[in-house]
Amino acid sequence: MESAIEIRDLRKSYGDVQALDGVDLTVPEGSFFGLLGPNGAGKTTFINILVGLVRKTDGDARVFGYDVEDDYREVRDRIGLAPQEFNVDRFFPIHEVLEHKAGYHGIPRERARERTEEVLKRVGIYDKRDTRFDWLSGGMKRRFMLARALITEPDLLILDEPTAGVDVQLRHELWETIIDLNQRGTTILLTTHYIEEAERLCDEVAILDSGRVLDVASPEELMDRGTDDVVVQLRE
Numbered sequence: 688m689e690s691a692i693e694i695r696d697l698r699k700s701y702g703d704v705q706a707l708d709g710v711d712l713t714v715p716e717g718s719f720f721g722l723l724g725p726n727g728a729g730k731t732t733f734i735n736i737l738v739g740l741v742r743k744t745d746g747d748a749r750v751f752g753y754d755v756e757d758d759y760r761e762v763r764d765r766i767g768l769a770p771q772e773f774n775v776d777r778f779f780p781i782h783e784v785l786e787h788k789a790g791y792h793g794i795p796r797e798r799a800r801e802r803t804e805e806v807l808k809r810v811g812i813y814d815k816r817d818t819r820f821d822w823l824s825g826g827m828k829r830r831f832m833l834a835r836a837l838i839t840e841p842d843l844l845i846l847d848e849p850t851a852g853v854d855v856q857l858r859h860e861l862w863e864t865i866i867d868l869n870q871r872g873t874t875i876l877l878t879t880h881y882i883e884e885a886e887r888l889c890d891e892v893a894i895l896d897s898g899r900v901l902d903v904a905s906p907e908e909l910m911d912r913g914t915d916d917v918v919v920q921l922r923e
């Protein structure tokens with residue numbers, strides 16, 4: 688099986704700060720993969736390199752076999768990113784934001800409308816389609832970020848703390864949606880601070896700390912064999 692993500696000796700420094708310090712990681716196609724680690728571990732830097740927002744300092748990073756820097760045009764329509772921060776155009780109704788995004792990716796206008804309708808229904812905010820982003824509740828904003836990541840029907844969905852700050856009920860609803868996407872074949876890379884989220888969702892988890900991978904295993908194995916110090920810290 689092809690790897691969705693293949694990383695070898697990846698390094699990134701910001702001046703003196705070594706954000707990634709030799710990361711090796713393979714994410715199999717179709718898997719639900721978790722990236723766990725404390726604040727500042729390098730999770731967002733790792734994601735930003737994958738989607739081409741940050742340039743690596745050294746090493747090799749491939750998505751579906753393509754180099755993330757040299758061949759980024761080959762993969763940008765195949766990756767959907769729901770970032771932690773709400774970097775959304777606030778001057779248009781949310782359905783227009785999604786239609787524009789589809790347009791940037793070369794989706795024809797009529798299909799862009801259909802696709803927008805599909806993703807808004809999928810995340811459960813279709814009735815809010817004429818609302819501006821700022822007028823949505825916090826939970827609806829999280830749903831919108833997921834809808835936007837799905838607009839190109841990506842093969843790899845990257846979710847950076849997708850349920851941060853949402854209540855338990857919405858968290859479970861978002862989980863259902865994400866699990867369903869994975870079961871239909873979408874590879875998922877998820878970062879989270881909630882160990883419960885990783886246990887519930889992920890086949891495999893990498894523990895990242897100070898820019899290094901401490902361990903890769905199923906959530907249960909991590910508990911059993913006690914790569915627990917970082918995980919236990921995250922539980923608290």
Ligand code: ATP
Pocket residue numbers: 701704705706724725726727728729730731732733
């Ligand atoms: P969090 O869980 O808090 O989001 P993280 O695991 O995503 O953290 P990163 O945001 O990747 O971690 O940060 C890794 C390290 O790189 C940190 O020490 C951070 O301060 C540093 N860093 C990140 N971006 C920059 C930047 N643009 N300039 C300088 N340092 C940066």
